[in-house]
Amino acid sequence: MSPAEGEWKLSYGANGVHPGASFTFGTLRSGYYLLEPHEIAYGDTDAGDTPLPRADGIRFGQDFKAAATITFEVGVDAVDDAFTQQGRHGANLDRLSVMGQAWDAEALRLRFATPATLSTMQGGRARRFYGRPRKWAPAASKLTRQGYTPVVATFACQDDTAYDDVGQNVRIDIQPPPHRGLVGPLTTPLTMTGESSGKVAGDVTVGGNKPTWPVITFHGPITQPVCEVVGRWKASLNLTLGAGERVVIDTRPWARTVLRNGNASVAGLLYRGTPRLEDMRLPIGRQDFVLRGTDTTGTAYMTVAWRDAYAYL
Structure with a gap:
């Protein structure tokens, strides 16, 4: 309060x-x-x-x-x-x-x-x-x-x-893209690799007058999860999360951690193309967030949380 x-x-x-x-x-x-x-x-x-x-x-x-x-x-x-x-x-x-x-x-x-x-x-x-x-x-x-x-x-x-003082939080569910059919030869098990429907520009607005630090949470099951701020940067991890598992990328200056299930650091599993945590700020204005990865169930999702930032009160 x-x-x-x-x-x-x-x-x-x-x-x-x-x-x-x-x-x-x-x-x-x-x-x-x-x-x-x-x-x-x-x-x-x-x-x-x-x-x-x-x-x-x-x-x-x-x-x-x-x-x-x-x-x-x-x-x-x-x-x-x-x-x-x-x-x-x-x-x-x-x-x-x-x-x-x-x-x-x-x-x-x-x-x-x-x-x-x-x-x-x-x-x-x-x-x-x-x-x-x-x-x-x-x-x-x-x-x-x-x-x-x-x-x-x-x-x-x-x-x-x-x-x-009031934080913002958006959820992005993974949704495989539509397919017109299957083309052989097929092997088991069948998996689908796709991206979420995203939060298109206009649905999410980062306020304030300074870029701000996000906290990104991937929720399994998902393999090689990617959070993309369209047109800005991508955060990619080389790992597999099971159902009920999560990874939190906390970019805030007092944290700067990448933790699996709240205790194990997996910062070393970030792909080289991922920016440094100190550079992963959300720009001001309308943003498009997309979740990518491989999920056989279609139930994986991510959340992006932040607080609008200001140069003065």
């Missing part, structure tokens, strides 16, 4: 004894309201420029952008939680402890390449960032005993992109 207008929600899963979090802040009703508007600081560009030898000017190279950082100034307010000063003081310490535990994110810190989700609603648009909570600094204040403490907190993003 997306946060309410003006709210932010930090969420991540548990890890063993370390609890997860679903911490909402940003408005008066949450008890953790923003003292100043949030600030998104985009990282500097790592320019690949080189000077021209014995000449004026430079030669522009490949440039890479650092990730963004979001900073919050939060008022932790428990003034109305009790009638006595001691009660307000204790309530404020409790609220600080709740925020501190969520921002500490020990369940994430002990896991490799696992981001938290920071969701928000701004101007009626639900967006999310992926990253990890970093700095958390309660200010030393005499007001703490009265039930109020200001806090500065930062969130380090995985990249410089805001994603739609």
